[in-house]
Amino acid sequence: MSEAVHVGSGKVRELYALDDHRLLLVASDRISVFDVVLPTEIPDKGRVLTGLSAFWFGRTRELCPNHLLRVRADGRSLECRRLEMLPLECVVRGYLAGSGWKDYRATGAVCGHALPQGLEESARLPEPIFTPATKAQEGHDENIDRERAAALVGAERFAELEQVSLELYRFAAAYAGERGIILADTKFELGVDEAGTLVLADEIFTPDSSRFWPADEYAPGGPQPSFDKQFVRDYCESLDWDKTYPGPELPADVVEGTRARYAEAFERLTEIPFERYLADPEVVL
Numbered sequence: 001m002s003e004a005v006h007v008g009s010g011k012v013r014e015l016y017a018l019d020d021h022r023l024l025l026v027a028s029d030r031i032s033v034f035d036v037v038l039p040t041e042i043p044d045k046g047r048v049l050t051g052l053s054a055f056w057f058g059r060t061r062e063l064c065p066n067h068l069l070r071v072r073a074d075g076r077s078l079e080c081r082r083l084e085m086l087p088l089e090c091v092v093r094g095y096l097a098g099s100g101w102k103d104y105r106a107t108g109a110v111c112g113h114a115l116p117q118g119l120e121e122s123a124r125l126p127e128p129i130f131t132p133a134t135k136a137q138e139g140h141d142e143n144i145d146r147e148r149a150a151a152l153v154g155a156e157r158f159a160e161l162e163q164v165s166l167e168l169y170r171f172a173a174a175y176a177g178e179r180g181i182i183l184a185d186t187k188f189e190l191g192v193d194e195a196g197t198l199v200l201a202d203e204i205f206t207p208d209s210s211r212f213w214p215a216d217e218y219a220p221g222g223p224q225p226s227f228d229k230q231f232v233r234d235y236c237e238s239l240d241w242d243k244t245y246p247g248p249e250l251p252a253d254v255v256e257g258t259r260a261r262y263a264e265a266f267e268r269l270t271e272i273p274f275e276r277y278l279a280d281p282e283v284v285l
């Protein structure tokens with residue numbers, strides 16, 4: 001008999017050890033907005049994120065080996081190889097949003113990448129840039145320049161991380177773009193296996209690890225609507241909530257509209273009906 005041992009919690013995910021070599025990543029239906037987890041869940045959100053992540057792991061294996069062993073029948077859990085994780089958040093930005101926009105506005109640069117003058121919020125960058133961050137135990141990750149990042153993982157490993165991260169982003173951004181979704185930026189976590197090989201881990205190209213924007217509404221010069229969370233944000237902004245814990249309950253129409261947006265993202269990107277995934281999660285592989 002084996003028992004999964006709980007080894008970690010994220011805001012909306014749980015991590016279990018299956019044995020010395022395998023982990024189970026479980027995505028809940030919890031949703032966070034303005035960094036606060038809400039008391040209301042979005043049904044099947046965890047399955048959408050798990051299915052998308054598995055889909056992308058299946059399609060990027062030739063670009064970089066990954067930790068995925070299998071998708072469980074519940075559709076929300078991934079069995080993974082246990083790795084030695086690297087202490088770096090590997091972020092790639094194709095557009096100027098979030099902390100990238102903040103840093104650019106303050107300094108004209110992001111993580112040491114000098115950018116052209118006069119860019120507006122949400123502008124497409126001339127080229128995608130690798131903008132690593134440190135992993136904060138709590139609060140927000142801190143953007144760091146390449147010298148500090150190379151000091152954390154070694155210069156050779158840093159160069160490898162930058163190259164593979166940019167390659168993965170370019171691949172997924174082109175793919176999503178053909179399906180009407182702008183992949184504005186994305187965050188990877190990588191580890192190293194027993195052989196010393198760099199392995200892609202955690203979740204990839206999900207709306208929780210990336211900014212998804214609807215391409216048909218793209219209008220630089222301000223913040224862009226989120227493909228998945230915009231109904232929730234709009235509802236929360238309509239209240240007099242101060243964006244600190246506890247967050248508000250969501251009404252049924254906001255829950256249903258948001259669930260539909262997650263399912264739509266899944267279907268647009270995978271071209272697989274979400275109902276088929278629920279019946280047989282291995283269809284994404």
Ligand code: Q0Z
Pocket residue numbers: 008009010013014015023025026067080081082083084085191201202
């Ligand atoms: C991922 C995280 C989550 C809390 C550790 N393949 C791996 N090997 C070793 N460690 C990890 C992985 Cl994916 C690992 N995290 C992030 C995920 C809940 C923290 F679901 N932490």
